[in-house]
Amino acid sequence: MDLATLLPFVVNVIVGGLVLGFVYAIIALGYTMVYGVLQLINFAHSEVFVTGAVVGFEVFRVLAPNPINGYLKLLIALVAAMIVSGLLNVLIERLAYRPLRNAPKLVPLITAIGVSLILQDVLRIIEGFQGRFDLTYTLPQGFSGRFCAAQSSCAGLGNALRTIGIDLQLKDVILIAVSLLSLAVLNYLVNRTRLGKAIRAVAQDRVTAGLMGIDANRMISATFLIGGALGGISGVLFGMKFGTVNAYSGFDPGIIAFTAAVLGGIGSIPGAVLGGLVLGVIQNLIGVTNVFGGLLGVANLESIDASYQRIGAFIVLVLILIFKPTGLLGKSNVEKV
């Protein structure tokens, strides 16, 4: 492979990594919001997000014979997944975390692990009764095709991308668009509205916020609702991106997304996005190290395959945390005695 073909290849790998990174980023936001308010690793979030993926699958499956517009189907799937996942997250908080608000941190952590185990089996049972385990997404017509396959419809953007050598599927473009839109909405919600202000106040100091007339419990529920809804969106996007989902497939992306949240500085919303994008790109680059290994003539690199992707993610995490223990965008908190 010479340089002329390598450059577009690398660009494509990086762009593919960014697409993947957006999925991780949106999942990571669910972790980081809950962590920011409760200082709790919500292990159940990976199952909340799989629930979103399952809801998305069901919507696409039911609507598949319907001749309505593909984008409308996607909208219905996203909204349904957001509602179900958001409410599920609120329910989990109500039943499993709220009674333990004042317990030491490890106790709700174990509860979260327990909830995640319960949800895995419940999802498996629900889908199992219909004889399904691996849920294969039936995407609307054309979603899997190339972006701007028809020259006429979007000549400008499509041509521009093709000149640089970037080749995207339509669903990747949709994925990025949905992610950016939900990020913008979240940003508005957290930074510009009264609700966001109240949530930030509770995250900073629950007691003082309470003295100022903010109902901390309601704000925590709201945080879980928002986090769950983001989980629902990411579930549908994940299903679209990877095609198949099953009850247990939340674990891997959940861990990577949490790593992303920590990488960016847990509790920081821009940090979660940055961490997700960084990890997505790194993961995609490690996935093709055999190509680079072949180029450089290094035999050992060729045997590194996709299973090293997670290792790469963690090594990057360790390195960054050693030099910047609060993550990329995290603020160091001064210890008061």
Next chain:
Amino acid sequence: MTAVNPGAPRRAQSAPDRTFLLVLIFLVTSALLLVSHNGDLLENLGGLGAVLRNPIVEAVIVSLFLANVLFAYLWRAAAWAKALVGLGSLLLVLPWAGQEDTSLLDLSIQIMIFAALALGLNIVVGLAGLLDLGYVAFFAVGAYTWGIFASPRFAEILRYYGENPGGTNALTLALGLFLTAITAASMIYIRRLQRSARPTRASSWSFGLASFGLVAGLLLTGRALLVLNASRAAGLGAGIDPSFFWLFLALSVLSAAVVGVLIGLPVLRLKGDYLAIITLGLGEVIRVLANNLDLYSAGSQGITPIGSASVPWFDRLAGTLGFQPDQYYLLFLYVLVLVLVAVILLVNVRLDRSRIGRAWIAIRDDEVAAQAMGVPLVQTKLIAFATGASFAGAMGMIFAAKQTFVSPESFNIFQSIGVLSMVILGGMGSFPGVILGAAVVTLLNLRILPGLGEATANLGIPQQVNPGQLQRLIFGVILVTMMLLRPEGLLPNKRRALELHHDDNQEDDSAQGTGPALTAGGGDVFSPGYATEQEDEHAGTTGRGTP
């Protein structure tokens, strides 16, 4: 806060003496266990035999029998009765029943392995307060240390290096040894220099450089040794001589401890959840390495068969006791793991009451205050990490010898979470508690839930909701309800239970989430030394019977 006052009188009514009840229950459950695991006897019993053979009944009998030991610990009874029940159950009745049904021995070994793991993790999480989600990695290190050498894998590795020597000769070995010695010496020298004078940037850089040199030297030496011994591959078809078992027991402990220090060094500066995610990640790294280093670990298919120790006199003893030759190794491992758990428990109790144990508790309760009092943070945390890891290393080796098979699947994150849940279910920081937690979780996972599944297999329950398939769900429900109803665990550490309960009247601090940690450091007049002493009294033969 009155309940915390050590000077206050104890509860007036002490528990009644239950010597008679204890012995009675011991005799009944032992008889039940022996009968229910004797195939010939069950044949003759007809209907009753069928009932006893039911998997649920069997699981219940095993649980009841093991509960004896717990009762012996908890109840107030004469010392001889406690000793009789404890020793009699573990040394006499269990092996005897295991003679008829080897799976019972297997189960007991598994329970004790997990008990030792939980004791190790208890040091890290319960005493030092470091949340480690990758604990099973050390278990894997121990298992692979023995697994590679006691199986045909070692011959394969030697053969590979014989075919790919890469210009290695005796000189390479000498170079490797020289490099190792030089770098090790210079590391010690720099350390000593740093202790007398302030460490400068240059000295820490040269220390890092020397440590890289040390790793390179060790790798070179190891490779040269492998290449030079490659000709012996043919004679090692079934692994090395089993009498090296004891040497490798020490090596497993050592290598797990070294890995613990290596993992701990870079990450122990991090706190709380950062540490949790990093340890989880490094645990996964070790699993993925085991999955991918095909030459050394045979990849995902795993290493088999793995030998056990050869102890001729023990085999003869087992033979005279009426065991079959294929049961010798299980009986041996049973006794070995029993001894090891006893040793680990002893080490734990001694450590807990030592200076280092108090330093751990101080760090757990308030890191900043502990540091201000002169506790060296990194060093103390590293000792906790390495101690916990070394227990796991020893158990990993026994696990490999028992299963005669290791594969990366046995070391995934769920195992780590399982051990953590044992610690927390049993009662963090309490030694009897974590052993009980290990027994409960292992019984649940290996006997009770599968037994439920087997027993209900023919009831026409749809396959999706068959209890045998619902292990995660049931386990999750138990974890959640347990945490909601009794967050301090089954047999809580007294001091910790007080921390958990006295915040009811301390709303200002506890509302912030960091509450218990703050209040525990504040108004608590309960010194750590006092707490452990109390717990030890409780474990004594005159046990007061106040769980």
